[in-house]
Amino acid sequence: MKYSVFTASTPEWTPAEAATTLAAQGWDGIEWRVTDQAAATPPGFWAGNLATWTLEGLEESIPQIAEITASAGLEFSGIGGYAQASDRVNSERMLAATAALGARRVRIAMPRVDGRNYPELFARTRGDLEWVAEAARRHGVMALVELHHETITPSASAARRLVEGLDPAHIGVIHDVGNLVIEGFENHRAGLELLGEYLAHVHIKNARWVPGEARADGSIPWTHGWATLRAGQADIAAYVADLVAHGYDGWITLEDFSTELPLARRTADNLAYIRELVDRARR
Template structure:
């Protein structure tokens, strides 16, 4: 496996700082965040993120993205895009930039389920858009990815498989995400990998905890989720890697840790050490069973 970091989770660093720091820590690659975002001080994960490239004018940024990545010695694990599948102009822009960078694959988002629109209609329309994106990706020699993400129409492997089934897996794939599935969409992990088969194109790893709120007047307790360090969240990272090895996955694993207990540089350094440790131990465990 190769390990990278999604720069949504490195908001304090400039692109140059992100590339240089992650390379020095020993990461194999980087997954650049690309979106037009709001300003924020201090910088945050979703607004004011300094390690984000703007979608507007992306074409002009491509040489600098390529230079920083190459000079650091990092590879592209992919591009973390936010263009929604029905935004054809920006989907095409993201696909073209991915091809120009040699980054191979880019995330295309799908509609949320809280829009008030009928799910079946949203799904059917998104399927047409994903087919279109896949066709364009094929022309460019890259792959469009959809992510298992809570509160969207593809929160689970089953839903994502329905979305991509029958499309050439050389042009479209699925990002499996441990942390998102703790919130919504969890299925038996190995079975989910087997269902996705050749569509399992990429893996994101983060972690989450569920916490109880204060009791209400009638005693009702409502739970909410918060991001957690990889080592301490509800998602079982070791079991996840065991399933990855049992399935035979040996591609990119991208960390996107949105916890804040540790300072950023310490957080990314510890995450790499932990992921390599878990990768080695579970690989040996699965091999011993074979």
């Protein structure tokens, strides 16, 4: 296994700080967040994140991204992009940037359901993904579809159906245990087996459901929130054991959105914990 951090989860660090800190802690790689975002003070995961490269002017940033990554001795586990599959202009830009960096893999975002007709949205996205697959082939990289709640691919089953028949050398799937707490949970071992040759990348974080105040009729609304690796509802130890038993030996990217520990302690502890779990599963 190789271990990296997705910089959506390191909002307080500049790119140089993220790279040097993670390298010093012993991480193998980094997965840069690339998107245009709103300003925010203090920096947050989704707005004002200091470790995010903007999509606007991305091409001009490529030498700096490469230099910061290489000078820290880190590899690219991939690029965390937000361009929608239907946005062919920006999807092409993300694929081209990934090729220029030698980063090999880039996430292409799937649409949210948002009450739209699911079969129609799914069929339209399949057409978009066929175009993405061909563009990825031309650039010599792989486009990744993430298992993500509230999108058309919340589960391994939905993702396999979407990518079925496309070239797994250029279209892969990110399995994300934390997102599956919120929507799309299937037995993890079965999900990994179902994805088969399309299983290309793994994200690990954890989440939990939290009860709200009772309504007037006595019903309880529940909302999801992020949790530490140990405290969330996903059994991360069992999940890692499933990955090892399945034979997965690629990148594991941590994206911990909990805030109980200061950022540097959080990333260092996560690396030690995941390595311990992998070592235990391999015994």
